[in-house]
Amino acid sequence: MKEGWCLVWAALLALCAGCAGLHSAAPDEGVDPPLAAGIATADSLIASGLGRLFPGAVFLVSKDGRVIHERAFGYAQLNDYDGRRLAAPRGMRITTMFDLASVTKVMATTMAIMLLVDQGKIDVDAPVNQYLTDFRGPHLDSITVRQLLQHSSGIVQWQPLYYHASTTAQTYGVIRDMPLAWGVGEDRHYSDLGFMLLGDIVERVSGQHLDMFLEQNLYRPLGLRSTSFNPRAHRFTEFAATESGNVYEKTGGDSTSSMEKSTTEMRSTPTAVSLATPDFSRPHLTCGY
Known part of the structure; x- marks a missing residue:
């Protein structure tokens, strides 16, 4: 189980880093020539996109529980918050923290x-409504937890809730009272609001805030000391630039992580979280989706 986790985690962080000075380490000696060639090709592809597709990235390859290649490309921050180019852009580092943004839906909720x-x-x-007992109404009673997970609940994709609510309870009420945009179970429409309801379910069932539940039951047991919500509260200071949004969005709750630290921590941690439920690993998308 732990080995599978490492593969999933590395893949997700690689995607996150790629969508975001040069620090480099050549593949370890003894790496199979085909693998070394593949790593070199990946390095070249990332380098070719610098400045054209993205300002910076971190690329790490782990095999058999050992990091065999890690490299930081480009810059962690090119512009200030007003969009002006910095006189001295911040270089990307292997230890730079990234905002996981909507990958939080996968790696948290x-x-x-x-x-x-x-x-x-x-x-x-x-x-x-078995878990959110006041989530009731003709358009709500048939929605299941699975449909929230599969984005097939019919709930609106996104709304600027910060215009209508200032607390978690108010936000929940606004989502609950919205009419559905589609029929329940009819089709898949990616819904931020549906996943917010999943977070509410976690909190009501566990009796803990979502971030604390994850800290105690997932991130800390896996040894992921550099993966967290509210990273500044954990004294992390080195971040890749991310979308700041408006004054309301700046207080949002995405998780952050460092590729190098997370991969190292998972590799060295003796305790892993067991997720034996078949539904956890069963493919939920069918051909034609």
Whole structure:
């Protein structure tokens, strides 16, 4: 299970870093020539996109529990918050922290739900109102937890909720009272609001805030000391530039992580989280999606 986690985590962070001075380490001696050639090709592809497709990236390859290649490309920050080019842009480092943005849905909310499924506290085929007891109405009663996870609940994709609510409870109320945009289970439409409801379910079932539940039940047991919500509260200071948004969005709750630290920590941690539920690993998308 731990080996599989490392592969998933490395892949997700590689995607996150790629969508964001040069620090480099050549592949370790003894790496198979085909693998070394593949790494060199990947390095070249990333380097060719610098400045044209993205300002910076971090690329790390781990094999058999050992980092065999790691390299930082370009810059972590080119412009200030007003869009003006910095006189001295910040170079990217292997230890730079990245905002995981919507990957938080995978590496936080989905994980939290499935941990509770594994503990027998959530049934993904139960209606949402089994856990959010006031989530009721003709258009809501048939929505299941699985449909929230699969983005097939019919709930609106996104709304600027900060215009309508200033607390978590108010935000939940606004989402609950919105009419559905599509029929329940009819089709898949990526929904930020649906995943916000999943976070509410985690908090009501566990009795903990989502970030604390994950800290105690996922990130710390896996040894992921550099993966967290509210990174400044954990004294992290080195971040790749990310979208700041408006004054309301700046207080949002995405998780952050460093590729080098997370990969190293997972590799060296003796304790892993077990997620045995078959639904956790079963493919949920069908051909033609």
